[in-house]
Amino acid sequence: MKELSELTFPENLRYAESHEWISPGGSPVRIGISDYAQDQLGDVVYVELPEAGKTLAKGAPFGSVESVKAVSELYLPVAGKVVETNAALADSPELVNKAPYGEGWMIAIEPANPEEVDALLTSQAYREKLKG
Amino acid sequence: MKEFPGAGGLILNEPLLWEQGRRGRSGYSLPRPDVARAEPPAELAGEGPDFPDLSEAEVVRHYIRLSQWNFSVDAGFYPLGSCTMKYNPKTNERQASRPGFAGAHPLLPAALCQGALELMAALECLLAEITGMDAVTLQPAAGAQGELAGMLIFHAYHRQQGRPRSKIIVPDTAHGTNPASAALCGYTAVPVASNERGVISPEAVASVMDAETAGIMVTNPNTLGLFEENIRAVAEIVHGRGGLVYGDGANMNAVLGQVHMGEIGVDVLHLNLHKTFSTPHGGGGPGAGPVCVRRRLEPFLPVPRVRYADGVYTFSDDYPLSIGKLQAFWGNMGNLVRAYSYILSLGAANLKRASQLAVLAANYIKERLKGVYHLPYDRPCMHECVFSDKLQQAHRVSTLDIAKRLMDYGYHPPTIYFPLVVPGAIMIEPTETESKETIDRFIEAMQAIAAEAEQSPDTLHQAPTRCRRRRLDETAAARKPRLTG
Helix, strand or coil: CCCHHHCCCCCCCEECCCCEEECCCCCCEEEEECHHHHHHHCCEEEEECCCCCCEECCCCEEEEEEECCCEEEEECCCCEEEEEECCHHHHCCCHHHHCCCCCCCCEEEEECCHHHHHCCECHHHHHHHHHC | CCCCCCCCCCCCCCCCHHHCCCCCCCCCCCCCCCCCCCCCCHHHCCCCCCCCCCCHHHHHHHHHHHHHHCCCCCCCCCCECCCCCCCCCHHHHHHHCCHHHHCCCCCCCHHHCHHHHHHHHHHHHHHHHHHCCCEEECCCCCHHHHHHHHHHHHHHHHHHCCCCCCEEEEECCCCCHHHHHHHHCCCEEEEECCCCCCCCCHHHHHHHCCCCEEEEEEECCCCCCCCCCCHHHHHHHHHHCCCEEEEEECCHHHCCCCCCCCCCCCCEEEECHHHHCCCCCCCCCCCCCCEEECHHHHHHCCCCEEEEECCEEEEECCCCCCCCCCCCCCCCHHHHHHHHHHHHHHHHHHHHHHHHHHHHHHHHHHHHHECCEECCCCCCCCCCEEEECCCCHHHCCCHHHHHHHHHHCCCCCCEECCCCCCCCEEEECCCCCCCHHHHHHHHHHHHHHHHHHHHCHHHHHHCCCCCCCCCCCHHHHHHCCCCCC
């Protein structure tokens, strides 16, 4: 596993304490898991995602990610409607490890309350949280 | 120079069965048929499976050689946390092999298998007495099916009360199968975080227990190896709001004869005979997961149930509120015989002593390895203790590396990365069957590995080096499983 200083948390994203990221601004917005989350999980072997069209509450589980170590639930950082899921993860779950903020994105949602997105942690605040 | 069990030695190669044998070779012969030969209907006929043609010796050597690449509790120390890999006494096998048990066909009429039914009835009584519960079903095939049976009983109870409920509280230190069993029964699992002492707090339960919640699933002792000391207060809250308490008895090996599960508020409890009661496991089964209940839930137990009247044992389906049948036939009978043999061999006083020694052994390991490995909850534990790789991370050594290196020393690795509340968890359960010498040698191996982690971390990254196979590519195996020969 990596040191905190070796992990990247892009400034243009917002982060949840449950280690998901969300790309703020506009709609729909993409969601994935942070570099810290993928590093802690280890090699991802399966990603379970919801069907498009589903409306979920803030904090609701929207899927799960299975690594060689464990199965972990994924929590929606803000309320919204799922409009798209990353189909590439079905055959290539390793994208979550290789490019957690890029090709490893998981779902795109239309946020119910866009202001919820801005209330999430900034890159700096998330890094501070991880320092504990 | 200390001698650890791990050593190099001659290990025989063994190809896949499909790479062996020769067309027409055979290791069996069928008895002469005593009915007329008949052709099957065309719709049932087809190509047979692609099985290789092998002699008896080829098959026997194949599996013996593979078993020599493997590790078993008969070969060495196996401290796999929460699995209770205690030694399985050979007398259990002897009793289970008796022709009256081993040869009894499950469709025999009750009149021709009175002994088997008597054993089932007697085992139910013993398990009820040991746990402090009132009635028992032996039917569930293993722990997870026992949990499902428990959830079905919860559901049947609430339906009978006229108000089915939709949620179940599951603390984060419960066994991983609990939320799955609840979900399989249609319940939504509501997670509750354990407190800073590693146990459930009554306040946390009170904040989520409502009229929609069917009850709580508690693993006690929990997966941190800690006794849920607030269980009575938790049970009072749940009962006060109309719910039931499920006890996951997977960790019963810590509390045999010590805790009266009925009195601390548990309504339904499953046991793992393949853990606590020394029936074999480790190859995926068969297990046995009896479910014990308090009197008011007895009407919901699965059918058929063994009944005794006028000197005769019979099976009865006459329980209208029953959740029904859980599997074909009556349970994994061989394991019921083994567990009965174990209970009678030890007797009440020694069962209690077994738990005391299991707890003592875990605490001994905890105290001696504390400081060498990080101990996240530094307080007396029950039958297992949980460390983490926090101190070794500075040398880029992870829990996985430590576990792999233990194999070189000749030990089965402990459970790793579980419970999830401890990052990099190493969960050690020694059980009562190991001698102090064995445990001391294991502790020395763990100390030696911690020293290696500091001085030559690469030794750990390369491990195991003495096993037939080196570090397996678990990622590729999970991403691209190959399930055929």
